[in-house]
Amino acid sequence: MTEFVLVPGLFTGPHVWRETAARLEAEGARAHPVDLPGRRAGTDVAADVALVVETIDAIDAAAEGDDPEIVLVGHEYGVYPAVGAADRRPGRVARIVYVDTAPVRDGVPALATLPDQELRERLAAAGDTDAVLDPPARDAWPRWGSTAGVPEAALDRLADLAAPQPLGTLLRPLRLTGAELPPTTGVLCAESGATLATVRMLLSFGDPMMKALATAGTTFFELPTGHWPMLSRPDRLAEVLLAAAAGEGESLVDTTDACTPTAGYLKPFLLDVTERPRERRGSIDLYVPEGAGETPRPAIVFVHGGPVPEGAEPTPRDWPTLIGYARYAADEGVVGVTLDHRLHAVTAYPTAAADLEAAVAEVRADPRVDADRIALWFLSGSGPLTAPWLGARPPWLRCLAANYPIMAPLPGWGVNDARFRPAEVVARGGTPPFVLVRAGRETSAIAATVAEFLAAAEAGGAPVEVVDVPDAPHGFEGLDHSDSARDAVREAMRRVLGRLTAPH
Template sequence: MTAFVLVSGGYTGGWLWRDVAERLRGSGAEAQAVTLTGLGDRRHLAGPGVDLETHIEDVVQTIDHVEADEVVLVGYCYGIYPSAGAADRRPDRIARLVHLDSPLPQDGYSMLDQVRELMPPSPARERTLGMPERAEDGWRIPAPTRAEWLENGNLAGVSPEALDRLARLSSPMPLGPCTQKLRISEKVAALATTGIFCTTGGTADIAALEALVASGLPMVQHLTDPRATFFELATGHWPMLSVPDELSGVLLSAAAGEGRRLGTA
């Protein structure tokens, strides 16, 4: 049996995966949605000491408690950072690491480092870089309001009801996980991977990645590995809310090693 370990991004929790997890289980797979410390229904555990290592350990513990032989680890948005850290610690358990509309984490960089150095200028970039200034008591970033989600969240395809749920259940985000530098080894790049791009309102797609590979950019050359596959979803940044059926199908296809492959540079 394949087990999907689903790791959400900032301000959210395991509840975000409800519809997708239900569909994956209906297909016969196991699905475990991780709620990171200080978020979701674990928001009461938030504090200034919560950092990226805390969240990596959350994911590691979930992997350790899965009995399935194959673990497909899915990191969404910020969630790819603790997912990559956990994959580095448990590479023998990971059949595939899935980047769901997320960056490509680099050793020695924090999430904010990568946004600062690699994200093109945009209001979203400036808002993300402003997280430390918005942090209450120096460590807790308030959750976006419904209006802020609408303005900045790339919610294409999300119903008003799902938006209401997002706004109601969003929790403050500890700052520490966003500023602590990730430490990973080459074991992560050696894993089978899948990238899923959400192309409506997004800034990246398969064609853009192919151009980066062709340019010779070192950090993406390992993605020409035949085990690296890619998909596109014509939706906004929240596919688990906007297109849960399509996302579940793509995750099952990714677990089977399907998807588009890149040519060599």
């Protein structure tokens, strides 16, 4: 019989596991929701680890000589005590299940589980491990993770039973002994922005943390819900936990090669374009059409998405998708430009914005470029970088475009910088023309940011034109070479070129 030890996350207790625990037991397993009663000043992660260890020891004692299979399940912060307990009881835990949280590392505090970047920085600077963090108000829970799918009654219960979180649990690092840890399973919650496609893309970028998860024993499940699946999809979560205990789930072992079909950005571009050489200057590459030296030409700067881990190879300007777009632009008589910017983390949008601004200035200074006719074309995670340009609207910026963009920081990112929220800008109106290419098979979390942006644009009377690719996935250029996908790319380019060549 499998014994599930269920460890709650920030501010919460055993009550969040009630329905999931009941379903597990109905299926013949046993469930042990852990009460972390030390929700008081001065408690740290070591004390919570000790409580989970006590639960493991109690299961062993009750087994009377049998060897029960123990699976530790941690939700966000709760995975820290779970991993710590598995480290203290090597060989006694069959698997650790991470529910909507990132991998735990030795010596790293659980402060990273807080979704608010500014709050993390403030608490780290204060360093008061004897204080507590008050739980959020009823209407503030969505800022701590997507509440998609959580019934109102469950959200009421979440708020009513919430307890303060001791800062010692967040600021004092988890220390591991180095004992061999059991296999792991990650439960990804798509409405929080975590999907299997995202994980595979990070792996293909060469992300070291993702590489460490590409082992035979590590599996993943994806749930179409928000940050609290034990409240929004309790029965389905129970099914996933049972499957995880059996070693089931998706593996990353078959995607360790960056050139696998899942890495769409590295597959050939969907259109046939002229094989023309690049001109590399620092962080930018230019693809120049014939005759540009005689008459300056408009330029389109293609801005890659991300985050892309630092040191990833090849860098974005060498991806076939970006090269394909730049050569396509040159085939149409304008200068195509790609660049590498430093969006290496979700907190790096200010750095990436500065890189883009410098690149645009360098492009406009090129004598072969008509400095008064520039378009910026964004892809995927670079969507938030459109906000500064929407607000500034320099006269030479004729058009913005975006393919399958993330138009606001996703719930799990913890980024609150108002400078990178395009919807707030377009709602005020007076923004440049915008061409948005929308993928029909987009993840729900990203689609929600696009819907918010389009609603704000309509309210502000902002000129946004949508080109739909109904059956295409995110990053479709390397994955969908259908006629409809090709036609959509051609139509988007036609509209951008129309803005570049129209009288100003």
